[in-house]
Amino acid sequence: MFFSLIAYPQGWLTDENNFETNWNFTFQLGPTILVTEMKKDFSGVGNDMDNKPGIGFNFQLAKMIFERVDLGFDFGVSNYKGTRINPSRVNYLMLSGYYNNKTGDFQPYPIYYESNTANFSIYSKYNFINFSSFSKGFIKLNLYAKVGLGILFISSEMGYSNHANYELTGLTHPLFVIGRNPNPVKNAHFSFNPAFGMNYQLSDRFFVSAEFTSQLINADYIDGVHNFDDKLTPNTPGDFQNEYRVQVYDVTGKFMLGVTYFFNFDSHWRTRQDAYPWYYSRYRSYYSKFQTPSTKKARQERLPFYNIKFEDFN
Numbered sequence: 001m002f003f004s005l006i007a008y009p010q011g012w013l014t015d016e017n018n019f020e021t022n023w024n025f026t027f028q029l030g031p032t033i034l035v036t037e038m039k040k041d042f043s044g045v046g047n048d049m050d051n052k053p054g055i056g057f058n059f060q061l062a063k064m065i066f067e068r069v070d071l072g073f074d075f076g077v078s079n080y081k082g083t084r085i086n087p088s089r090v091n092y093l094m095l096s097g098y099y100n101n102k103t104g105d106f107q108p109y110p111i112y113y114e115s116n117t118a119n120f121s122i123y124s125k126y127n128f129i130n131f132s133s134f135s136k137g138f139i140k141l142n143l144y145a146k147v148g149l150g151i152l153f154i155s156s157e158m159g160y161s162n163h164a165n166y167e168l169t170g171l172t173h174p175l176f177v178i179g180r181n182p183n184p185v186k187n188a189h190f191s192f193n194p195a196f197g198m199n200y201q202l203s204d205r206f207f208v209s210a211e212f213t214s215q216l217i218n219a220d221y222i223d224g225v226h227n228f229d230d231k232l233t234p235n236t237p238g239d240f241q242n243e244y245r246v247q248v249y250d251v252t253g254k255f256m257l258g259v260t261y262f263f264n265f266d267s268h269w270r271t272r273q274d275a276y277p278w279y280y281s282r283y284r285s286y287y288s289k290f291q292t293p294s295t296k297k298a299r300q301e302r303l304p305f306y307n308i309k310f311e312d313f314n
Helices: 091-095 164-169 238-244 269-275 286-290 296-302 308-313
Strands: 023-039 050-052 054-066 069-084 111-127 141-160 176-178 188-201 206-217 248-263
Touching: 023 050, 023 069, 023 206, 054 111, 054 248, 069 248, 111 188, 141 164, 141 206
Parallel strands: none
Antiparallel strands: 023 054, 023 248, 050 069, 054 069, 069 111, 111 141, 141 176, 141 188, 188 206, 206 248
């Protein structure tokens, strides 16, 4: 009369993969850099600026649709920066009428750029089976490969590193700007995003990962400089300058460290709780099979009524 007992009976677990199971959410953080610019005919690569690492972050939401294959959505922000001590070979600055006219004359003093991008992409991810050994069986470590397609918005600014140089040249700050004041309009560009990474399983719900991602972006001004050939002259009318434009892709790289949380939905929990208030639901995901199972003693301590014979129903 003076004691109460709460018992949670055990049921067998299943490896179902339906809409409510095997979801995951990931946060990533790490350095980003503009690697190079590649001509669209793949005939060469090059850089107008000396690029330096920035910082970026990603949020990802994904669902396993087939065994070891995820489909997900990615949102990320990346920052890029760089300098050029002597920009005398940057055709856009040296030969364009925008910077060489009656009111201004560009001189090759040191310049800088600061850019950031916001990307929205859909990706597919293939998780390779976990590493294993004869002595330990499966190890909580696996590789994965990703490929994504998305839309990317760029904000970029370029100018003289020393503002005193504007007075010497008659130009105004910044020399180039898009996606921020006084030119806040951001254009959308397509991106192709291959990636390769490694997961380590802390538990059946939490992973940590290291990932290298490359982006091939249909744009040329992350470094704040459009690409033109040396046939451009200051006398070329603005409407005809695109005839001398060199079409390139910006190629970026990111090394991201991340934390992933795996979860299942349970849309029937209220109905089940009303009908079976004593029912205890145990979490299970595809990756649970690679976890080292707890000992019988540990399971008995956690579940006083545990019976090893229930395992026969798996």
